[in-house]
Amino acid sequence: MIDGKRLQVWVEYHGREKRMDVTLAPSGVSKPKTPLLSSPLDLSSIVNSEMYVGFSSSTGALISSHYVLGWSFKMNGQAQELTLSRLPKLPRLGPKKKSRLLKNGLPLVLASVILAGVSSVVYFVRRKRKFAEIVEDWELEYGPHRFKFKDLYVATKGFKDKELLGAGGFGRVYKGVLPTTKLEVAVKRVSRESKQGMKEFIAEIVSIGRLRHRNLVQLLGYCRRQGELLLVYDYMPNGSLDKYLYNQPKLTLNWSQRFRVIKGVASGLFYLLEEWEQVVIHRDVKASNILLDSGLNGRLGDFRLARLYDHGTEPQTTHVVGTVGYLAPELTRTGEATPCTDVFAFGAFLLEVACGRRPISQSSTDVILVDWVYSFWRKGDILEAKDPNLGSDCVADEVELILKLGLICSQSEPEARPTMRHIVQFLEGDIPFPRMSSLRLSSGIAFSHRTGFDEFAMLYTSSLNNKFSHSSSAEASLLSGGL
Numbered sequence: 001m002i003d004g005k006r007l008q009v010w011v012e013y014h015g016r017e018k019r020m021d022v023t024l025a026p027s028g029v030s031k032p033k034t035p036l037l038s039s040p041l042d043l044s045s046i047v048n049s050e051m052y053v054g055f056s057s058s059t060g061a062l063i064s065s066h067y068v069l070g071w072s073f074k075m076n077g078q079a080q081e082l083t084l085s086r087l088p089k090l091p092r093l094g095p096k097k098k099s100r101l102l103k104n105g106l107p108l109v110l111a112s113v114i115l116a117g118v119s120s121v122v123y124f125v126r127r128k129r130k131f132a133e134i135v136e137d138w139e140l141e142y143g144p145h146r147f148k149f150k151d152l153y154v155a156t157k158g159f160k161d162k163e164l165l166g167a168g169g170f171g172r173v174y175k176g177v178l179p180t181t182k183l184e185v186a187v188k189r190v191s192r193e194s195k196q197g198m199k200e201f202i203a204e205i206v207s208i209g210r211l212r213h214r215n216l217v218q219l220l221g222y223c224r225r226q227g228e229l230l231l232v233y234d235y236m237p238n239g240s241l242d243k244y245l246y247n248q249p250k251l252t253l254n255w256s257q258r259f260r261v262i263k264g265v266a267s268g269l270f271y272l273l274e275e276w277e278q279v280v281i282h283r284d285v286k287a288s289n290i291l292l293d294s295g296l297n298g299r300l301g302d303f304r305l306a307r308l309y310d311h312g313t314e315p316q317t318t319h320v321v322g323t324v325g326y327l328a329p330e331l332t333r334t335g336e337a338t339p340c341t342d343v344f345a346f347g348a349f350l351l352e353v354a355c356g357r358r359p360i361s362q363s364s365t366d367v368i369l370v371d372w373v374y375s376f377w378r379k380g381d382i383l384e385a386k387d388p389n390l391g392s393d394c395v396a397d398e399v400e401l402i403l404k405l406g407l408i409c410s411q412s413e414p415e416a417r418p419t420m421r422h423i424v425q426f427l428e429g430d431i432p433f434p435r436m437s438s439l440r441l442s443s444g445i446a447f448s449h450r451t452g453f454d455e456f457a458m459l460y461t462s463s464l465n466n467k468f469s470h471s472s473s474a475e476a477s478l479l480s481g482g483l
Helices: 100-104 106-130 137-145 149-155 198-208 242-247 255-275 339-355 369-378 396-409 420-428 454-467 473-480
Strands: 007-014 019-026 037-040 164-168 171-177 184-191 219-225 228-234 278-281 290-292 298-300 307-310
Touching: 137 219, 149 171, 149 184, 149 219, 149 228, 198 219, 255 278, 255 290, 255 298, 255 339, 255 396, 255 420, 278 339, 339 369, 339 396, 339 420, 369 396, 396 420
Parallel strands: none
Antiparallel strands: 007 019, 019 037, 164 171, 171 184, 184 228, 219 228, 278 307, 290 298
16 A cells, blocks of 8 residues: 555455455454455356466556565465565665765775775686696597596585595595586595606596496596696495495495495406406406495496506506505516406405405404415315305305305416406306315415316316307317416
């Protein structure tokens, strides 16, 4: 009304009586019993089965404004009452008074604007230096594989500690959300003091970024800034496998979940070593590098030590890298990482998943896991080596298969270990796992092919040939040397 205060209006149409009632009251007052306007009105010829409900208004002789602050509508019943305290306020009516600050403080305002402008220039110059990157010509060909440091800085909220997922000798890993795509990622900051070989290293990183497999953590790209290397991966919400084996016993995985993880990692390694266009040697297969997605599926991650070479060529000798307990014995002699060295590490991984123990215990009396499992096998009760947290709720045949397969993969002779292709076939039940006999320890750390594995190799070859008589001659010659 002309006093500018809020009003409430109830508009009600009674279909049976064919009557329209309009009731008016000030804001905050209950609905009056007597309507302001009540008139007979037949809307049957106007109302359709589907219609729009809205508002319209018109002014009188004077200029006026009309506002609808809230409304409630109901067919065949009482409309819900409005919560008046939640309604917006009426806009300010009448001409605005001139600000005394604008009139008297204009010089001060102008000075503040100039000062703010200078401060902004200084801020943006410093910010540009902070996020400055040098992109060399050879990096331009890698295109989308290189991320801007600014984007990763924003994604991780400035690499704040609350976004930290883990830390170690390799660097620190942070959770982030990319500002443009809103994709959750894990950003690993790897310190690389030397620039020697950076071009080759980045080339391998980009090549690994083209790997596509459901059991590999996707490497999305990299960022290089001031001698620091940042690697960007898919984010795995359930973290690494080792925390379910050691650090949090109340969250241990059951056998079905562990067996699915083992088969998934085996499938991913088979893809890396035999199926992809190049041979990818991971060089650091272990439980802490197996990450679990939202469905607790195992994915092999951390490719910072990986090396690539073409199929049919020999890998180059390099310095020994990896983790103690997973290193194949031949690495100390040749420094040559091969598919066989990854198989050895996978064997150690099999045993730690099945036993819930690290390859080398960190107690006062060091216990080597493969020796410990072997001692149970020699006594004829290898299942006693399984993780006690598994209880009786596990498939004994599957556990026994994993323990025995872990022993076979841990042989000191590279040629005596099975290939990843055969490991996958064992796990899927496509080929039988033959009887093991006469295995002996060699140097206290691995099994020797020359001291008792010949019988197993011959039994394996015989059983394989009986089941797959159509095997190629190349495969037969490989098997004749032992797995």
